[in-house]
Amino acid sequence: MVRINENYDKLASSYLFPEIARRTKNFSEKNSGVKILRLGIGNTTEPLTPTVIKGLKSGVEKLADVKTYTGYGDEQGDLRLRKAICELYARLGVSLEHDEVFVSDGAKPDSANIQSIFNTASVIAVQDPAYPVYVDSNVIGGHTGKANGVVYEKIVYMPCNEENGFFPQVPKEKVDLIYLCSPNNPTGAVATKEQLKGFVDYATKNKAIIIFDSAYSSYISDKSLPKSIYEISGAKDCAIEINSFSKSAGFTGVRLGWCIVPKNLIAEDAPFGKINSLWNRRQTTMFNGASNIAQEGGLAALTEEGLQENQGIIEYYMENARIIHSALSEMGLKVYGGINAPYLWVKTPNNMKSWEFFDKMLSEAHVVITPGSGFGPSGEGYFRVSAFGHRENIVEAVNNIKNNLKI
Numbered sequence: 375m376v377r378i379n380e381n382y383d384k385l386a387s388s389y390l391f392p393e394i395a396r397r398t399k400n401f402s403e404k405n406s407g408v409k410i411l412r413l414g415i416g417n418t419t420e421p422l423t424p425t426v427i428k429g430l431k432s433g434v435e436k437l438a439d440v441k442t443y444t445g446y447g448d449e450q451g452d453l454r455l456r457k458a459i460c461e462l463y464a465r466l467g468v469s470l471e472h473d474e475v476f477v478s479d480g481a482k483p484d485s486a487n488i489q490s491i492f493n494t495a496s497v498i499a500v501q502d503p504a505y506p507v508y509v510d511s512n513v514i515g516g517h518t519g520k521a522n523g524v525v526y527e528k529i530v531y532m533p534c535n536e537e538n539g540f541f542p543q544v545p546k547e548k549v550d551l552i553y554l555c556s557p558n559n560p561t562g563a564v565a566t567k568e569q570l571k572g573f574v575d576y577a578t579k580n581k582a583i584i585i586f587d588s589a590y591s592s593y594i595s596d597k598s599l600p601k602s603i604y605e606i607s608g609a610k611d612c613a614i615e616i617n618s619f620s621k622s623a624g625f626t627g628v629r630l631g632w633c634i635v636p637k638n639l640i641a642e643d644a645p646f647g648k649i650n651s652l653w654n655r656r657q658t659t660m661f662n663g664a665s666n667i668a669q670e671g672g673l674a675a676l677t678e679e680g681l682q683e684n685q686g687i688i689e690y691y692m693e694n695a696r697i698i699h700s701a702l703s704e705m706g707l708k709v710y711g712g713i714n715a716p717y718l719w720v721k722t723p724n725n726m727k728s729w730e731f732f733d734k735m736l737s738e739a740h741v742v743i744t745p746g747s748g749f750g751p752s753g754e755g756y757f758r759v760s761a762f763g764h765r766e767n768i769v770e771a772v773n774n775i776k777n778n779l780k781i
């Protein structure tokens with residue numbers, strides 16, 4: 375008799391974002407005609423830039439001609455794109471080889487799948503709060519024990535709170551796989567070089583590996599802050615980095631990302647090159663390469679013109695962040711993030727529970743936010759506001775909050 379993967383039954387709750395969608399739909403059905411403004415999911419709204427559109431179109435046109443048509447490409451990605459990604463890192467002073475770059479269909483699948491190349495006995499550490507994919511994928515992959523209330527056995531939660539500026543201390547115990555995200559979803563905090571160095575030193579000492587999610591690195595404007603963990607010396611020996619075109623170039627629907635797996639990485643039973651070859655084996659077996667059209671768009675996004683145009687869109691979203699930041703602060707709320715990141719992390723008024731506040735915000739201001747507790751136990755009592763959105767919707771949402779939210 376066939377049996378299911380019982381790890382799915384360990385999952386403590388439904389995936390955060392569909393749950394938000396379910397509650398919003400429910401409200402909408404009961405309040406027809408009410409305009410709902412969505413600052414919940416971090417979803418891009420502004421059109422792709424002319425250079426990117428030109429790149430995508432050239433990808434389509436190549437497919438229309440027998441001389442330039444391509445079918446399956448390399449599972450690891452188009453060599454031109456892998457080299458362009460290496461050049462992007464070279465601007466940060468980071469030297470990578472193209473076979474350390476794996477092009478993918480986004481940071482979410484990579485951050486969910488990467489656990490599969492590590493032993494199920496590995497002890498996982500996550501920032502708390504964190505993008506829920508890290509925890510849920512490890513639950514499904516059998517790396518955790520069962521849920522104990524809102525936490526899972528065998529996961530080490532590294533609290534990120536006001537006291538530590540929303541960046542954790544290195545774990546006291548020995549852990550094997552450490553997920554870090556900077557700029558952080560959901561808190562908007564950005565790790566300094568010194569903070570990352572602490573984790574690189576810990577990983578080196580404990581033969582641990584850091585999974586560094588830098589999906590929002592292009593939102594860092596403070597030049598002293600690292601955009602890649604490889605800016606820290608020693609990181610190529612102990613860190614995998616995941617990034618994406620979703621937030622840097624508006625590819626949330628186009629789908630394109632990458633994962634850097636340095637050959638230098640080692641594990642207890644994996645000498646030089648082995649972890650890189652395991653990820654290569656995983657990808658060649660379970661992934662058939664990113665869309666060739668999307669990759670032409672990605673190549674265009676990484677040209678000088680593409681980068682410059684997208685910088686304009688990033689600044690547009692960051693102006694949204696400033697508008698939200700100043701409005702919520704003026705209301706007396708405690709607002710964090712939103713300076714080098716497109717998310718604002720806000721303390722709920724009167725210590726309200728996150729989901730309770732979600733319902734209040736929706737019913738009084740008709741604005742969808744993301745409840746902090748959906749990102750982990752330390753997120754309780756906070757909510758996240760996304761700065762992605764058309765300016766007029768952001769302004770309308772902020773006015774609704776100022777005029778109608780009773781706090």
Ligand code: PL4
Nearest residue numbers: 391415416480481482505559587589618620631
């Ligand atoms: C909604 C830290 C958003 N349905 O688009 P990708 O796959 O290249 O990147 C996904 C991703 C990866 N890493 C981090 C992220 O924050 C995200 C996107 N997160 C959010 O609102 O938190 C979109 C979420 C999507 C989901 O379920 O993940």
